[in-house]
Amino acid sequence: MSTVVPLETRLREKGGEGFWRAFIKFICSRLCPHGYECSELGQVIYGYIKRLSECFPKERKFITFEELDKLHKKYFGEDVYRIYYDRRYAIIDYESFIKFLEIDWTNWKKYRKEIWDCDDYARVLKAHLAEILEVNSCGYVVGALYRDGNLVGYHAFNVIPLLKDGETKLYLVEPQIDKVVEIKPGTNRVEVDSYTYEIYWIEY
Numbered sequence: 519m520s521t522v523v524p525l526e527t528r529l530r531e532k533g534g535e536g537f538w539r540a541f542i543k544f545i546c547s548r549l550c551p552h553g554y555e556c557s558e559l560g561q562v563i564y565g566y567i568k569r570l571s572e573c574f575p576k577e578r579k580f581i582t583f584e585e586l587d588k589l590h591k592k593y594f595g596e597d598v599y600r601i602y603y604d605r606r607y608a609i610i611d612y613e614s615f616i617k618f619l620e621i622d623w624t625n626w627k628k629y630r631k632e633i634w635d636c637d638d639y640a641r642v643l644k645a646h647l648a649e650i651l652e653v654n655s656c657g658y659v660v661g662a663l664y665r666d667g668n669l670v671g672y673h674a675f676n677v678i679p680l681l682k683d684g685e686t687k688l689y690l691v692e693p694q695i696d697k698v699v700e701i702k703p704g705t706n707r708v709e710v711d712s713y714t715y716e717i718y719w720i721e722y
């Protein structure tokens with residue numbers, strides 16, 4: 519286990535005590551004609567940075583790609599093809615991930631066919647986790663979506679290993695609505711509300 523330095527501390531380290539306050543003032547002066555002093559904008563940005571720093575996990579665990587593959591096979595056997603880009607993966611706890619989803623803006627952007635649709639939501643959520651929390655274990659999934667047994671279409675979404683109750687478990691994430699569902703080992707089909715998600719392959 520290693521300790522993760524909160525964003526707030528990192529910003530302080532960068533430029534001393536007043537660095538991030540000056541940073542917010544600068545942003546506000548560009549966005550609001552009244553500047554920082556009389557605008558709510560500064561408070562909003564300040565609040566956002568505070569919340570972002572609070573969602574940084576206190577602890578994280580690293581596992582090798584062999585260990586992640588063992589977990590993957592426990593859930594899906596050999597049925598789901600997988601690619602590993604890294605030799606080791608950072609894993610965080612379930613609660614920290616949920617807190618992160620609440621303030622992450624991937625799902626805030628409006629769906630636009632082709633330009634900003636399922637594959638884009640899934641790739642950006644994976645990228646944000648690596649960029650902001652330095653968590654590289656979120657998988658990009660290609661699969662299919664069914665409703666009442668009928669194919670709705672081919673679909674992209676995410677799968678992520680998370681620490682919960684002393685175990686590492688796999689979760690399906692629908693990045694368009696921040697929905698997180700625990701996967702049951704032994705099948706590549708996951709029920710999410712009235713839909714069935716089928717997993718074809720995962721890029722970790």
Ligand SMILES: [Ca+2]
Pocket residue numbers: 618619620621622623624625626696
């Ligand atoms: Ca979100």
Ligand SMILES: [Ca+2]
Pocket residue numbers: 631632633634635636637638
């Ligand atoms: Ca697209």
